[in-house]
Amino acid sequence: MTSDKLHHRSVPQTTTILKTPNNISINNFNLKKTPTHAPANGTTTSEWTGHGWSMAGASFLRWTAADVVGLFKYHTVPCFFAVSLLFFMGVEYTLSMIPSSSPPFDIGFAATVYLHRVLVASPTLNTVLAGLNTVFVGMQTTYILGTWVIEGRPRATVATLFMFTCRGILGYSTQLPLPEEFLGSGADFPVGNVSFFLFYSGHVAGSMIASLDMRRMRRWELAFLFDTLNLLQVVRLLSTRGHYTIDLAVGVGAGILFDSLAGKYMNSAVVAKDVDGSYTNRALLSSPYQS
Structure with a gap:
């Protein structure tokens, strides 16, 4: 083989064409592709590409009784939410609002009236529970930082930084008053009866971030422990009126x-291709992991 032949050697190109059937089944629904048609001006449009709506090809015209039955059979969760939507629309239009001169109504406060009275009558118990809750916050912090510093997985740390930054912005944007029955403690975190952002709960969100990381690493027992402690934390925060119910619920979603x-x-920042074609690890410091 000559050098001339070596330089002119080429690899045959192959092309794979994926054929899409006209009838596509997604989640037990049949979606029929609308054929492309050419208008008089010569341009090509298609309902499938989403350039326009046409009642002639509307989806609901192809619905059958079997589709309706299948909707309730295979998609019970969205159907439940649809019924809930109608129910709460009725509640919203018929419920009398709390007067501005009255304290906010909180269903979590109503459910923990007895526990609140117990803590009022026993300041020592309130301090002990606050101290235990602070220990749990320390456990969260230790685990989240440990996943980065020790294990080299910065995802949980990055999530916590995102979470607390957003919490600070929202907490400052709408400043809610502390409940009148708030029970502070010098052993609580933040320490003492200081002002703090109510919306949303950083305690709960941090616990969720740690628990989700534990599940990714298949640390099931530890995740169960954190979820249990997080639930107890929610009950204590409601009992001490340290957070409204909505703060705690949004804290779960925020985590x-x-x-x-x-x-x-992390998936977008860990590895980047340099100009010269080589790859560089752009994770926080020298992490070998993407999560």
Whole structure:
């Protein structure tokens, strides 16, 4: 083989064509592809590409009784939410609002009236529970930082940074008053009866971030322990009026949201291709992991 032949050697190109059937089944629904048609001006449009709506090809015209039955059979969760939507629309239009001169109504406060009275009558018990809760916050912090510093997995740390930054912005944007029955303690975190952002609960969100990381690493027993302690933390915060119910509920969602956003960030930032074609690890410091 000559050098001339070596330089002119080529690899045959192959092309794979994926054929899409006209009838596509997604989640037990049949979606029929609308054929492309050419208008008089010569341009090509298609309902499938989403350039326009046409009642002639509307989806609901193809619905059958079997589709309706299948909707309730295979998609019970969205159907439940649809019924809930109608129910709460009725509640919203018929419920009398709390007067501005009255304290806010909180269903979590109503459910923990007895526990609140116990803590009022026993300041020592309130301090002990506050101290235990602070220990749990320390456990969260230790685990989240440990996943980065010791294990080299910064995702949970990044999620926590995202979460607390957003919490600070929202907490400052709408400053809610402390409940009138708030029971502070010098052993609580933040320490003492200081002002703090109520919306949303950083205690709960941090616990969720740690628990989600434990599940990714299949540390099931530890995740169960954190979830149990998080639930007890929720009950204590309601009993001491340290958070409104909505703060705690959004805290759960915030933990899930910022863990997901941190995962997307790490996937996009860990490895980047340099100009010369080589690859460089762009994770926080020298992490060998993407999560």
